Amino acid sequence: MEFFFVVLMMLGIVIALASPSAVISYVIIFLVGMAAGRLIYIRKRNIKLPYLLIIAGFVIGYLIGAYYGSKRLIIILFIIGAVLSYKLYDRKILKDVRF
């Protein structure tokens, strides 16, 4: 778990540093939030702490690396993306393949 936490944190830092502007930072964290929401929906019956920590690792890394944009807004957009994605999958509006 710790290994994946560190890996995703590094990935978050790299992606945040690669974002050329605040708007693109916000868009990317929103999309990552949507991916996280989908992951939480898939594991909803037996969601375990390691999954949440690994997701949090990415967000922490992204916040560390984000040069442009407001960090508070980044967290808010991530949460909005996750909740929106979870609701879309929960109400069967979106349905896709896992693997």
Add this chain to the structure above:
Amino acid sequence: MFKYSILNWIPMGEIVDYIDKVKRFYKFTPYELRGLAISILVVGFIISFKEWGTSAFNAGEGLYNLFNSVLIAALSILVHDTGQRLWGLMIGYRVEFKMWSFGLIAALIAAFLSKGSLWLIVPAGFMVHHLAGPRLGWFRYGINYFGQAMVALAGPLFTLMLIILFKVLSVFSANPLIEKAIVFNVIYAITCLLPIPPLDGSKIYFGSRMLYAFALPAIIVSAILMITDVPIFFAMVISLLVGITLWLVYYISFENRAYLGPR
């Protein structure tokens, strides 16, 4: 007077049976249509990312380019999926289109980070459903990995045929839209062969490593040669030779020993 007529050679029963299967099982369900629509819109947005104005943002120009890109994406993804459906029905499977959210999100992130330069066209996978009646009498009656691999291979092959069609059309009419469609389909054919579930490449790889060792280089080389000025016939021959060579190299260097097992 004629005991043996040509009608005895044409398998009319199989053709009529296949046409019936297509009429009954080709249709898209509402979930598939929804997934297709989302995939086409996202992919269209990605390939038109850089075309929203030259020096300044221009919404009109961007929307026009987005419309063209959506048309290209729709045709390409539908042809790819149609090929898999038709091939699947031929061997007794009903193919279901399944959008892949992670792929679309990753593609959008790649597009935003690279400002539209990187096209990651990985919108979907598919699922096969066993058709009991049409599959009756087939070797290995149920769903099997090799059958899935053959269905998966049909997608890139139909994309390749679409590239050839566009290349022939470009000879008669030099249109930037056709050039863009060729480039898009080349990238689509290559990226869908990545061995990452649920993409076609993973299904081919897990179905038959030897088939993957042949198909991957052959399709990549033929797709890349389509962008160049190499004639289509020579491109096909070269890609076939490359595929056979690398297939042999893979067998001699790895599969031969892996098949025999540990000594």
